[in-house]
Amino acid sequence: MKSGPILLVEDDIDDQEFIIDALQTLGVDNPVEIFDNGQKALDYLLTSDQQPFLILSDVNLPIMNGLQLKSEIQQNPYLKDKAIPFIFLSTSADAKAVYEAFELSVQGFFVKENTYDGIQRQLKQIMEYWKSSRHPNSTP
Template identity: 50%
Template sequence: MSLRGPIISIEDDADDQYLLKSVLDEMKIPNTVHFFNNGLEALQYLEVTTEQPFLILCDINMPIMNGLELRQRIDSEEYLKRKSIPFVFLSTSGSPKLVEEAYASTIQGYYQKASGFDAFRQQIELIVEYWKSCLHPNNFTVSSK
């Protein structure tokens, strides 16, 4: 994790991407945001980037590769696992079964997307501020491939 690194958003809904971008802009978050429509696109980026992302915000239900599959792949690849990128699910689904499945992996949070701009903004502020304040191994060193 790098406080200046990009925020990775894996979200297949264009409206939700726009909402997140609007919230981050309003919050004046300086981090670049990279949007991906599914887990496979994000995985391909993460496997080759030399950037140390600040945070991954991931939907759970997506085509091609869903959020759970992406998390499993990150955990199974030593290079990505060593990066220790904070991984938070942000999904419209609050199904107890999905929440349980998600926490069986090594995620750092699961949020059901709030409805309404102000409530969603509060969620994003909470997540971002937490990770900005949190001590993390990658605040001190950046993993190399």
């Protein structure tokens, strides 16, 4: 559902604020649910009846990192059937992490821009793409 929440899985408070501000500036009206580690995001996904619009996740997180979170989603039939677009937005982009992300069927891997204009441009591309894209749970 394109009106569902955006799940932001990010442990850096400055990056959280940066991303939320950029989404607001872009006029994105989806609510944003913030989680500072993958385990909290997974707990939310397992207990919420919401259909998230998408997940924006860092790779390097405490307790459960982004790759582990994506793996847990892939292995859980209930969560896998939700077909939630999962996009990595991370400062880390080593080849091993990118390869593992795509092995887990991630829908995108972006290196976080370090300027406000840059992050806003990235988020605009991501949002426009997923707002236009067909989704198994929203296609008539």
